[in-house]
Amino acid sequence: MAVTTQVPGSSSLLERLQRPRVIIALMLVMWLPLMTYVMFGNYLGQQLKDLILLPAIPATFLLWLVAVISWRESWVAVLGVTLVFFWLLVAVSAPYLPLIDPNKPIAPFTVPGLERKGHYFILGADLKGRDMLSRTLWGCQRVLVWGVTATLVAYIIGSMLGLLAGYLAGWWDEVISFISNVLLSFPVMVLYILILNYLGPSGFNIVIAVTFASAPAIMRIVRGLTLDMKSRDYIFAAQTRGEHPLWIMLVELLPNARGPIIVDACLRLGYTTVAITTLTFLGLGLPPPDPDWGLMIKEAAKVAMLWKFSYMLLIPALAVSSLILGFNLMADGLREMSLKD
Amino acid sequence: MSEQVPVLECRNLSVSYFVRAGEIPAVVDFTMKLMPGEAQGIVGESGCGKSTVALAIMNYMGRNGAIVGGQILFEGRDMRTMSDEELRQIRGSKIAMVYQEPMASLNPSMKIGDQLAEVPLFHEGVSEDEAKRRAREMLSNVRLPDPGRIMESYPHQISGGQQQRVVIAMALLSNPKLLLLDEPTTALDVTVEAGIVELIKEISSEFGTSMIYISHNLGLILETCDRITVMYSGEAVEVGDIHTVFNNMRHPYTRGLFNSIPVPGADKNARPLVAIRGQLPLPHERPKGCYFGPRCDYFEAGRCDAGHLPMEEVAPGSNHFVRCVRFAEIDWEALKPKPKEQEPIEPGDVVLRVENLTKHYEVEHTGLLFVSEKRTVKANEKISFRAREAETVAIVGESGCGKSTFAKVLMGLEEASAGRVQLGNLELSKLPVEARDGATISRLQMVFQNPFDTLNPSHTVGAQIARVIKKFGIEKDPERIRERVYELLDTVKLPRDFADRKPRQLSGGQKQRVGIARAFAGDPKMVIADEPVSALDVSVQAAVTGLLMDIQRENRTTLLFISHDLSVVRYLSDRIVVMYLGQIMEKGLTEEIFSPPYHPYTEALLSAVPIADTRVEKRKVVLTGELPSPTDPPKGCPFSTRCPYVIEGLCETTPPPVRSFSDSHTIACHLEEARLTAMEPVIKIDDDPAQAAE
Numbered sequence A: 001m002a003v004t005t006q007v008p009g010s011s012s013l014l015e016r017l018q019r020p021r022v023i024i025a026l027m028l029v030m031w032l033p034l035m036t037y038v039m040f041g042n043y044l045g046q047q048l049k050d051l052i053l054l055p056a057i058p059a060t061f062l063l064w065l066v067a068v069i070s071w072r073e074s075w076v077a078v079l080g081v082t083l084v085f086f087w088l089l090v091a092v093s094a095p096y097l098p099l100i101d102p103n104k105p106i107a108p109f110t111v112p113g114l115e116r117k118g119h120y121f122i123l124g125a126d127l128k129g130r131d132m133l134s135r136t137l138w139g140c141q142r143v144l145v146w147g148v149t150a151t152l153v154a155y156i157i158g159s160m161l162g163l164l165a166g167y168l169a170g171w172w173d174e175v176i177s178f179i180s181n182v183l184l185s186f187p188v189m190v191l192y193i194l195i196l197n198y199l200g201p202s203g204f205n206i207v208i209a210v211t212f213a214s215a216p217a218i219m220r221i222v223r224g225l226t227l228d229m230k231s232r233d234y235i236f237a238a239q240t241r242g243e244h245p246l247w248i249m250l251v252e253l254l255p256n257a258r259g260p261i262i263v264d265a266c267l268r269l270g271y272t273t274v275a276i277t278t279l280t281f282l283g284l285g286l287p288p289p290d291p292d293w294g295l296m297i298k299e300a301a302k303v304a305m306l307w308k309f310s311y312m313l314l315i316p317a318l319a320v321s322s323l324i325l326g327f328n329l330m331a332d333g334l335r336e337m338s339l340k341d
Numbered sequence B: 001m002s003e004q005v006p007v008l009e010c011r012n013l014s015v016s017y018f019v020r021a022g023e024i025p026a027v028v029d030f031t032m033k034l035m036p037g038e039a040q041g042i043v044g045e046s047g048c049g050k051s052t053v054a055l056a057i058m059n060y061m062g063r064n065g066a067i068v069g070g071q072i073l074f075e076g077r078d079m080r081t082m083s084d085e086e087l088r089q090i091r092g093s094k095i096a097m098v099y100q101e102p103m104a105s106l107n108p109s110m111k112i113g114d115q116l117a118e119v120p121l122f123h124e125g126v127s128e129d130e131a132k133r134r135a136r137e138m139l140s141n142v143r144l145p146d147p148g149r150i151m152e153s154y155p156h157q158i159s160g161g162q163q164q165r166v167v168i169a170m171a172l173l174s175n176p177k178l179l180l181l182d183e184p185t186t187a188l189d190v191t192v193e194a195g196i197v198e199l200i201k202e203i204s205s206e207f208g209t210s211m212i213y214i215s216h217n218l219g220l221i222l223e224t225c226d227r228i229t230v231m232y233s234g235e236a237v238e239v240g241d242i243h244t245v246f247n248n249m250r251h252p253y254t255r256g257l258f259n260s261i262p263v264p265g266a267d268k269n270a271r272p273l274v275a276i277r278g279q280l281p282l283p284h285e286r287p288k289g290c291y292f293g294p295r296c297d298y299f300e301a302g303r304c305d306a307g308h309l310p311m312e313e314v315a316p317g318s319n320h321f322v323r324c325v326r327f328a329e330i331d332w333e334a335l336k337p338k339p340k341e342q343e344p345i346e347p348g349d350v351v352l353r354v355e356n357l358t359k360h361y362e363v364e365h366t367g368l369l370f371v372s373e374k375r376t377v378k379a380n381e382k383i384s385f386r387a388r389e390a391e392t393v394a395i396v397g398e399s400g401c402g403k404s405t406f407a408k409v410l411m412g413l414e415e416a417s418a419g420r421v422q423l424g425n426l427e428l429s430k431l432p433v434e435a436r437d438g439a440t441i442s443r444l445q446m447v448f449q450n451p452f453d454t455l456n457p458s459h460t461v462g463a464q465i466a467r468v469i470k471k472f473g474i475e476k477d478p479e480r481i482r483e484r485v486y487e488l489l490d491t492v493k494l495p496r497d498f499a500d501r502k503p504r505q506l507s508g509g510q511k512q513r514v515g516i517a518r519a520f521a522g523d524p525k526m527v528i529a530d531e532p533v534s535a536l537d538v539s540v541q542a543a544v545t546g547l548l549m550d551i552q553r554e555n556r557t558t559l560l561f562i563s564h565d566l567s568v569v570r571y572l573s574d575r576i577v578v579m580y581l582g583q584i585m586e587k588g589l590t591e592e593i594f595s596p597p598y599h600p601y602t603e604a605l606l607s608a609v610p611i612a613d614t615r616v617e618k619r620k621v622v623l624t625g626e627l628p629s630p631t632d633p634p635k636g637c638p639f640s641t642r643c644p645y646v647i648e649g650l651c652e653t654t655p656p657p658v659r660s661f662s663d664s665h666t667i668a669c670h671l672e673e674a675r676l677t678a679m680e681p682v683i684k685i686d687d688d689p690a691q692a693a694e
């Protein structure tokens, strides 16, 4: 992967930043506080809640820097990663930005660029009078956190199943492949709606639904890669050494599948974001009132028929699109680079 | 010859590829003249630019390749000044190319007859019947049995050797002036290869087609070509008549190449191979002046690295050119390998006993209309042999002979169907690897064939060796493990800082060394080496085999060397087991295998292996037919479908008896002992009395 390419002429600090261990540490510093903040924010004390995201801001910034530098060969990837990191940066710094409370109704139906009741609404206010700018920026938190978490969980489960089916073959393969095929035969949306109707709408249930919908496809990819790799001599070498199958799957096989997996993950993050937004729009997603792009689109849908108020719909829609575009460009760029190597 | 126009001439041709990092010169200053009816060989190691020359002639260099200097003249006319239409005409009908992979040139979804008929239909506009007739005729010209059936088959229904013949037939149908052959037999088995080589020779005499034969195998070039160009790192370093170059080479690299390939007469104790030190420079790291400089024993600062070296004629009118400033001063006699004699190793007690080992697989064969029938693949049938401590036993055979299955059974990845395998006192045939304890596993290790597959690309070299040490419980303390990894890297002559490298930063030979280090990490009693050098370049092969043997000598390890290459096997093994379709045909000491009495298959195998030595004269034994599929072996002698001596009515139905000729030498064949003993030697060496004794 191009992530580890050396940068000639760059300072040693930058080189050190590009080590896998450092990158993982930075990701954790960025992700864990954000996840805690969004998922368990209510259980945190007010004081902790105010501080928890502070270390994530520099971490996010550094990560973006590292990504741009190591992927600089592909402008597509740089653009993609910049879009994604823009929203990540907004997500971690939202509490510290000088924003109006996103849930406070002030002046309904204020069009963008007007001053009302002592507030200047750059992007206008929605039908309940809440600030659109602040709602859009805050809204990315939930989409990002739930989207990424759901994809991650789907990936962990899908990869494990793929490894089992591909490497152990036989009955494992038959059973896992059969279940996957059954799940894959449902239209994705139907699957989501069925599961969420049954479990009830909540963030965690979205994770479950996304896992059911995505894991079979992921399992197929990983299974294919595993089938291709398992006849390689290094796997043979590990077997003749008497390694446990679990070791072979996790240490010998999985790391070599990471390239295609990462590319696919970026694409899938895009799908998941669309799915979550759609679910929220259908009322099956995250509960109100906290801002969320899907929710904003849903609320705006009633009034956006009028051209004058279409900004209420357009702004969150643009936000979603830019994030999805970011993920897709990232996937394209990564694929392009992996083909070059 | 002088008034004849060369079919193809390259004048100072330079080809470069353009990548992000800049221009990479692939071929530099390449000059060649190919006369009508002549066969020229281009030989060199991977990355030397030999295939690029062919691609440049075909103008198939892709988007980022370009000719940056010089000319290519076809029948005296510069191809770079021709119109596109003219070029297409020439490349379609006057120049034809045969690639290593036959399937690259065949359309998998079209019947062979139709594909062949397309050529005359398209180029000469003959009628369809006429085209079909010519196609059929050409198929019999390339010695394909039953052309009618082949015409109606799809490419995947015939074997690899037959596919390559079809490709050659297709190339010949357009009646080309020039045939380019790029490693046409590398993907094939030796006995099949021998048939194709024979065909190529016939073509040049029968059709008068000029040929350029590209190969890494000096022996093949000797058998097929009149002239040879030796390439190194993008440059031609020596050009001349094949016999001149083979007997009086005047470039240190050519000399090095010949010293590093095992020819009859080389012997691991008396006349060990000499490897070329160092490795091929990367295209953008080539030194100034002579590209071979850093690896050359005759390097002289100031002259060799002064600037680009021209090709010089060795003697006026000799038509033998070299690119070396010092060729006239070097004492070429002195450079012949000096025998660095070593004491032969005394073999110890028997370590491995294999008795009647049999391995059958059940495969489900899905035929037409999903009628599935169960078939038995007899991968190994009653294999018996022994190996002693510190001995090298070679298992020789072509694909499908069951050698890999045998290795799997030994390593505990498959269970034997019957028979016994004893390592020391331990019965291994029914003991899967999970049931073996660490000590047993570490006593039996393996070196793998493909250097690009043998190491896990995701982990560092050091981590992979360390894992073996930890797994076998040789050391526990991380410090000590690290120390041991360094020691092992020293043993395989790699720098210690390789421990922190990823496999992709290593060359093929270096990876194979790491593979050897890994196999020897647990102090094994026995190492199975499955074609450990066949994927490496010749100059690297010698170094890796040498290393393997040194370690073996030091640790008194038993080496089970699996290979199809009889030259290498002759060079390094003490004992040979010849296998065909899962059965042992012949086994014996190395001398016994290489001299009569032969098993008919061994005889054919010996005759098939190309030998890069002009003194060697081989008796021709060309086999017809292809290897039968192991799912459907002949009932009696497995070799009966191809055997030139086959006794009708007996060989096909009755398994042959095992005849023994000495304590160690047995042959499984129906031929009478007198008949076997009366066979003529296949390999004869002329004019060197010292070695004629062989």
Ligand code: SF4
Residues within 6 Å of the ligand: B251, B252, B253, B290, B291, B292, B293, B294, B296, B297, B298, B299, B300, B303, B304, B309, B323, B324, B325, B326, B327
């Ligand atoms: S030019 Fe010099 S370095 Fe090159 S092959 Fe001749 S003697 Fe060796």
Ligand code: SF4
Residues within 6 Å of the ligand: B599, B600, B601, B637, B638, B639, B640, B641, B643, B644, B645, B646, B647, B651, B656, B668, B669, B670, B671
């Ligand atoms: S048994 Fe018959 S077919 Fe087999 S090798 Fe001997 S002569 Fe040939």
